[in-house]
Every structure is written in C-alpha cells, then in structure tokens.
Amino acid sequence: MTPHHLQDKAFLLLLIAVTIAFGAILWQFHGAVFWGVILAILFAPLHRRLLKKMPQRPTLAALCTLALCLIVVILPLTVIAVSLVQEASTIYERVRSGQINFGLYFQQVIAAIPVWAVDLLDRLHLTSVAELQEKLSSVSVQASQFLATRVLTVGQNTLEFVVSFSIMLYLLFFLLRDGASLALRIGQATPLNEAHKRQLIEKFTTVIRATVKGNIVVAASQGALGGMIFWALGIQGPVLWGVLMAFLSLLPAVGAGLIWVPVAIYFLATGAVWQGVVLSTFGICVIGLVDNVLRPILVGKDTKLPDYVVLISTLGGMALFGLTGFVIGPVIAALFIACWDLFAPKHASPTTR
Template sequence: MNHRALQHQVFLFLLITVSLAFAWILLPFYGAIFWALVLAILCAPLQRRLLKLLRQRNNLAAVLSVLAFLIAVFFPLLLIAASLVQEGTLVYGKMRSGQIDFGTYFQQILSSLPGWLAKLLARFGVDDISTLKSALSEAATQASQLIASKLLGIGQITAQFVMSIGIMLYLLFFFLRDGTGLAAKITHAIPLNKIDKQQLFAKFATVIRATVKGNLTVAATQGAMGGAMFWFLGIQGAMLWAVLMTVMSLLPAVGAGLIWGPVALYFLVTGAVWQGVTLILYGVFAIGLVDNILRPILVGKDTQMPDYVVLLSTLGGLSVFGLNGFVIGPVIAAMFIASASKCHLTGRDLSSLHQIKWDLKYGPYGRGPCI
C-alpha cells in the first residue's frame, strides 16, 4: 500500500510539473489560442450546417468555415485598420505642425469660463495659461507619438502579429474539425458528475457567444454612430474618433461618453452652442440608448449577470489581460457565479452524506449501529 501510494504521489507531481511546463511554453501564444477557441465556438453553428450539407466531410467543412470568417470579418477589419493608420498619420502630422493644438483649445475653454469659476481654478494654480499650455502640448505630443507608433506597428504588420494570426487560423481549423472529440475528451477527464460538467460547459459557451457578439455589436454600433456625428459636425479625424469610441464602448455604461463628452463641453464653452447641444442630445439619446437597450439584451440576458458585474469584470479583465480581457473577465465572472450557485446544493448533499454515515455507524438516534 505504501509503495502504491508513493507511486500515486510521484505520478501526481509529474503530472502537475509537466502541465505547468506545457502551459509556460504556450503562454507567449495564449492570445492566439484563446481567440481560436472563441472563434471556434462562434463558428460552431456554421460548421454543423456545413457538415450536414457536405455529408460529414470534416476537413472541407472546417476549411469553408475558416474562409467564411476571413471574408466576413478578417479582411474588412484589415481594410478599416489600413484606413485608420492613414488617418491617424494625418492627424499626427497636424499635431506636430501645430494645426491641432490642445493647449490653445484649453486656453479657449479657460477664457470662456465665468469669473467665479476662474477664481476657483486660480486657487488651485490652474490659471497659468502658458504653463498649462506647454504641459498640455507636451502631453498631447507624447500621447500622439505613442498612439502613432502603435498604429504604425499594427499597420506594418510585424512578424509577431503575422505569427499570431497564422497560429490562430491554424488552430481554428483543427478546433472546428476536431472540436466535438476534444470537448468530449476534456469533459471525460474533469472529475465532476455529468450534469455539472454539461452545465458548466454550456455556460462557458453561452458567455463566450454573448460577450463577443454582444459587446462587439454594441461597440461597433456606437462607434459608427459617433463617427458619423463627428463627421457631420466637421470634426477632424472622424474615423479615428469612431475607432476610439468603438474601443471605449467595450466598457459598459461609460465607454463612448469619455470621447464625445469632452468634445461637447469644448463646443459649449467656446460658443458653438448648437454643436455642443446637438452632440450631447445625440450622445445621450442615441449613442447611450444603444448601450442601454442592446447590451442588456445581447449580453446580460444570456450571461444572466447584473450590469454592475459585467462592468466590473470587464474593467478587471482589461486591466489584467489587456484587450483580451473584455471576454476573459466576464467569462471568469460567469463561471464563478455558476460554480458558486452549486455551493448550496453541494453543501446540502455533503451534510446528507455525513448524516447517512453517522446513521450507519451509530444508528439513526445514536443508540448503536444499525448494521
């Protein structure tokens, strides 16, 4: 018995060590692996339909599913990214030449403020226009350089980006072709009862679909609406602002307002009242309405999570995992809630099990064993 226990412990140690080493090897490509898994879940209905049409020819169905993803999603995103790089470069050039000067804009805002507010700002040392202008100009220049470098890095498509995309598409093919068998093997290896495993896997897939499709739909809609309004108002770099609003809209409730809100405030304090009022009304009742209506329907309803949990898990996921976190954060939160909901039932079952053992050992009333 001691020898068998020792063998079991050595095996567990070896299994844990090898698993950690394997995870360490895959860590540099976790983003590509994660998104291949996400896309496989999203493309699974299409894969099943193609299998029926093609009489269970897995390889051909998987290839067609990958091609459908490339045509419908990936290639349009590349075109948008190319246009964004071009427009971002133009905006960066205007900032370097002084055509766009945030220090001047801030000076215009301060000069338009009422006297009591200007005195209040003076107490905090915010009345020194020249210092603030130079500080804002320097900060804006540094920020623009950082943004431009990032955009140019993406636009030039570095080797790492190409490798990640290649790995993602390669894994997507195999996840679509062998996904059912892999899921069955993973399910069988998890030491839980069949019902719990089915519920957790179903919850995982549901949250993935709801988070990706819901958040991306809401973000793209808000970004497009905001960019259209910026173009209508004659704001330079409308596409760049649209993309920024799309990214910020991944944050529930407060996302797009962080972009159009300061612009509307600038319009109001500089005398462009109708532009400011129009942008505020449009932002609150059009862009904000999209968030308030679509997000609960597309995200909260399927994930069965409150809005504040979605917000906090999204913010936490973005801070920990970067852009991938807008999916990973809500998935972790949903799995936690699904697992925690089992605690009451599990605790009751454990107490019943202990009671049965007690009755078997001491009898139902503690008067002696019943067998």
C-alpha cells in the first residue's frame, strides 16, 4: 500500500468518525433540526420571491419569511395545542370521576346487538361479552392515564420544549438565509455523478414537499371536518377528537374512521338513529372522500410512489421514528426507488438494454 493510498484511507476514516460524532451531538435535538430543515424546504420558494424584491437584504428576507412561517404554521398549531390540552384534561377528569364510562357505553351497545350476533362472537372464539367489556374498560382507563401522563410530561418538559423550539427557529433562519450556498457546498462535497446528484436532490425535495403538504392538508381537512360534525352532534371534546382524527389520517387506508365509526355504531345501537345516520353519511361521503381524493392527488402524484409503498413506508417510518416518520418513511422509500432506477440501467446486461 502506497503512502498516498494510506493517507486517503486514514482521511476517509477520520471523515466518517467526525461525521458520526457530529451526528451524535445533534441527536439530542434531532426533532428540532429535522423540522427546521423541513420548514426551510417548504418555505424556500416564498423566501426566493421575497429575496427577488430585496436582493441586497438577504437577512431581512429571511426574517420576513420566518415571521410568515410563525403566523401561518406555528401560531395556529400553538392555539390548537392549548385547546387540546384543556379538553384532554377535562375528559380525563370526567373519566376518572365516572361521568364518562366507556364500559357502560359498551354494555349499551352489546345490549342492542341481536342474540345471534352475540352467539356468533362466542362461536368465533373472539371472547365472551363480559371479557370484552372488561378489556374495553381496562383499555379506556389505560388510554386516559396515558393521555394524562402525556399532558403532565409536556408540562414538566416545558424548558426542553422551549429550547428545542428556539433551536428550530434559529436554525430555520440561517437555513433560509444561507440554505442555497450550504446546499451547493454539500453537493460539491458529495462524490457522485452530477446528473445523479441533481436527480436525487430533486427527488428528495419533491417528496418532502409533497408528503408534508399533502398529508398535512389531508390531516387538517379530516380533523376539521370530524371535529365540526362532532361539535354539531353535541359530542364532548370535539377539538380532542378532531386532533385524533387528524393524527390517524396520517395512516393511509386506516384514517379517521377509527374514531367516528365506533361513535356512529354507538348512536345506532342506543337508539340515536338520526345522529348515527348523519355521522355515518358524513364520515363516508365527506371525511372519507377527502382521503380518497386529495391524498392521491397531493401525495402520490408528485412522489410517483404506488399507494401500497406510501402506506407501508408511512407505517414503518412512524413505527421507527414516531410522528416525524410520516415524512422520513416515504422519503427513504422514494430515494430507495430513485437509487435503484439510477443503478439498474448502468449495470443492465447488453441483452436487456
């Protein structure tokens, strides 16, 4: 081995080591860094427009973009979060005091089910009615305790949240102001073919914008519509249930139905027929239509990913990375497909070309 090759390998090893060490340092605030990068990518077109109007003042353009980001995205989320915490605390207190009894609700539904349906449940060895009621009561108590614990944890970690939020805003400002030059330097340092780098970067930014904007539009629409119909029907905690429906709508093919379907069944089983019919009709024709129409247009069309890949990558990403996985999963899937698309023609055999 020549000294030149040895130096190259030693430098490559050093480069990998310091990169891993730097990543470990950032990991503590990986959520703040991740969403800072995501917001910078989403608001980059707006920043470029402002920069054209004030080409000699990039700092002012970045500050204006940051202010618009605060007004459009962060302020509404803060208001919703405050309302969510208040309603979650109220519902938890009512569950603990017995004013809300999920076990009783389930018993009412079972009492309205025909005898043959109850016998069918027993024949299928699903479990007995009593066991189902006991399990549902246990799950409801655990869910309410988990929700209360989350609310308490948020309160205890206020300082950590403020620090992470400040880091995200600080990073977002510099990514908006210096993002173009930083991306250029990263591209120059990446040892790939120029055409491949350009294609991968375009794919990366396209998937992020389509996934975030598409999923957020679908989630916000379904959550708002679900909360609105719950409020109209007099169901307690419409903001809480709306937020839950918005969160669940991030899961393709599952969606907000996990919330409104059991409520509709309860209405129908307990004699509140018109409420059940209205909620079922609204859920199928309005809430469900949003998912079936908007998601393929906003997500699948731009990412050019099949629906099953979007579903699996979203579920897998959220299982590994939590809430941010609904972005990370499809991005990894899209880059996986893009890399193999670049690799396959280059290494295809002469007979297959």
